[in-house]
Amino acid sequence: MGCDANAHHVAWGSSDNNTRGESLLEFVVKENLEIFNVGNAPTFVTRVREAVLDITFGSPNVGFLVRDWKVSGEVSMSDHKIIRFCLGGLMEKKSSFRNPRRTNWEGYRRDLKAKLSGASVRTVARHPLVLERAVEERGGIMVEAFESNCPISVPRDFTDTPWWATRLENLRVGVSRLFNKAKREGTWEEYKMNLTARKSAGPSAEALDHSAGALRRRRRLRGCTEPWLETGCQ
Structure with missing residues (x-):
């Protein structure tokens, strides 16, 4: 704010x-x-x-x-x-989507055929308004058949924060204590120096190790279905 x-x-x-x-x-x-x-x-x-x-x-x-x-x-x-x-x-929040590669095309063709057989306009459309209505109706049928046979995919969102390591937590606690001390005593220099140090602190080696370990665990839980990501599932 x-x-x-x-x-x-x-x-x-x-x-x-x-x-x-x-x-x-x-x-x-x-x-x-x-x-x-x-x-x-x-x-x-x-x-x-x-x-x-x-x-x-x-x-x-x-x-x-x-x-x-x-x-x-x-x-x-x-x-x-x-x-x-x-x-x-910060990561941009991704919305759900449909992956055409996961479509059940046999079910799509079956549903499309059944729905087209019940379409209101089955003869040759000679009037522009009738043709426009037929195009709109068949387009809606195709979309409905596709959505019925293509599941919605939701991007995986890992909410853990592996970069928040022990060193960063200690910095946070230390800065909070110095803030309270500075407010009581009216001396702010030490607080400002430590606040700057905390803001400039990047992810530590410990955080990176934790991040890599978490990624390996997630791959194992998926049963190593993506062997190109990792060799040797234990």
Whole structure:
């Protein structure tokens, strides 16, 4: 979520704190949200004033996906700067589909013949309107016969997150503790340094090993029906 909070707090790069900023920070902590702002580049600029007023925040579940958060130098035609960041690790959700290779063509021909025998227009169509109706009716019959004999396929969606290894979990816990400490004591430098380290941490060797192991297990559960993917099923 991004917003023009009009609130000051050093937690997101402001040079000072105000009452609105303190209230917003309390809300962020209470709702277990994370602030994604990096650095202290002003997001609001006029001829007489510069400030960090625009904040990007969200839940911990998406926090690790935010990459390269920055205040852009592009012309925005506004007092507020353009904020850019990337989301990594998200996969596009695929919709269901029908694979013609899995069609029962014998059943298709049987159903098509039965349905065509009951079509309303069986003689030669001489009038354009009759011809148009016949084409539409037969097209619908063909589609219906195809869908009856071609099952719907749903893409496999593996929801596990093998890249979330022990090292990343320790970083997350450590940053959360430093956040609470910084809020109590008003010192934010250590929190900012550790937050940057967490955001820059990539998948570890442990995560990659876990990912490869999970992939091998899934292939074995499929009975090694795809031998070109893996040699030697144990």
